[in-house]
Amino acid sequence: MCAGNSAHSILGEVILNITGAGRDAAFSAKSKPKGAVHPGALRLLARRGIDSAGLHSRSWDVFTSPDAPPIDLVITLCVSAAGETCPVFPGNPLRAHWGMPDPAAVNGDGAAVDTAFAQTRAWLDIRIGALLDLPFEMMERAALLARLAAIRQMEGAV
Secondary structure, three states: OOOOOOOHHHHHHHHHHHHOOOOOOOOOOEOOOOOOOOHHHHHHHHHOOOOOOOOOOOEHHHHOOOOOOOOOEEEEOOHHHHOOOOOOOOOOOEEEEOOOOOHHHOOOOHHHHHHHHHHHHHHHHHHHHHHHHOOHHHOOHHHHHHHHHHHHOOOOOO
């Protein structure tokens, strides 16, 4: 989750769905979605040959209904999202905050924006890789929360 669900949460969704293929399914959302994926995210995905069809900025309300896909872990990425009250998702999922700069907040020419998105992707690759290295299906809740907190401290943390 992130502030507008247009940038780093979208990238996190894509990265986790690709690298965790078959093991995990990731979704991104927000209370007040911007309604469109940021052009910088779309350019980054296109440069990496990743199909962006089907990606969209969505409300977290989609995941609060009884027929929603099960949510086991909620990760917030924006600094502002850490202080927000998240909705109650069915099943009492774990929550972690991995705050990092929002590439959608970068002003400047296309090159500056693209650099910010590339950096965000690199930080997400590291953190998602660390998450996927965990045997989280077999970990106790407290141990997993401690490891998620350690991942938060990785490069790019704010």
